[in-house]
Amino acid sequence: MVTVAILALQGAFIEHEHVLDRLGVDRFEIRQRSDLERPFDALIIPGGESTVIGKLLKDLGILSPLRDRIEKGLPVFGTCAGLIVLSKNVIGGVPSLATMDITVKRNAYGRQLGSFYTEDGFDGIGKIPMTFIRAPYIDSVGKDVEVLSEVDGRIVAARQGKQLVTAFHPELTEDLSVHRYFLEEVAGLRI
Numbered sequence: 001m002v003t004v005a006i007l008a009l010q011g012a013f014i015e016h017e018h019v020l021d022r023l024g025v026d027r028f029e030i031r032q033r034s035d036l037e038r039p040f041d042a043l044i045i046p047g048g049e050s051t052v053i054g055k056l057l058k059d060l061g062i063l064s065p066l067r068d069r070i071e072k073g074l075p076v077f078g079t080c081a082g083l084i085v086l087s088k089n090v091i092g093g094v095p096s097l098a099t100m101d102i103t104v105k106r107n108a109y110g111r112q113l114g115s116f117y118t119e120d121g122f123d124g125i126g127k128i129p130m131t132f133i134r135a136p137y138i139d140s141v142g143k144d145v146e147v148l149s150e151v152d153g154r155i156v157a158a159r160q161g162k163q164l165v166t167a168f169h170p171e172l173t174e175d176l177s178v179h180r181y182f183l184e185e186v187a188g189l190r191i
């Protein structure tokens with residue numbers, strides 16, 4: 001049985017739980033440091049407010065143990081604010097877990113265009129629905145990072161080893177394919 005931990009400090013974690021329930025995958029929430037003692041196969045970091053998630057990770061003493069686990073190969077999927085928390089370089093902001101070699105621009109689409117819906121290609125899956133909410137985009141990637149999707153010439157999904165990030169929110173659509181891709185292709189789990 002595959003078990004996925006969901007970081008539930010702030011933001012849209014419940015929507016990820018619903019996706020995992022629909023996929024029939026066991027899941028639990030990480031709210032404090034002791035939750036890390038439970039065994040799990042993969043981690044999801046949801047959208048929300050990256051500065052708040054980063055601060056809570058630090059204040060609750062979760063930041064360094066989690067960084068260690070990710071650096072040792074724990075599969076992790078970050079959406080939107082989760083992408084920002086995982087990136088090594090945040091333009092105009094302080095990185096948090098900083099495990100992925102990407103440079104990110106926050107609130108990159110400006111206030112007016114902060115939220116929009118589109119459909120575009122994702123390598124290894126095909127055309128998928130994408131919901132963006134005050135989204136970041138990836139400005140540049142390091143040599144070990146594979147770009148998986150671009151919208152209007154901007155990188156919105158990427159992978160580095162067992163780390164996957166999307167600037168959009170797959171958990172806010174009916175489409176389960178990105179979560180399935182994360183668990184099967186990135187994490188190498190059988191669900």
Ligand SMILES: NC(=O)CC[C@H](N)C(=O)O
Nearest residue numbers: 047048049050080081134
């Ligand atoms: N939907 C989201 O996660 C928005 C991210 C948010 N703008 C941030 O910078 O953290």
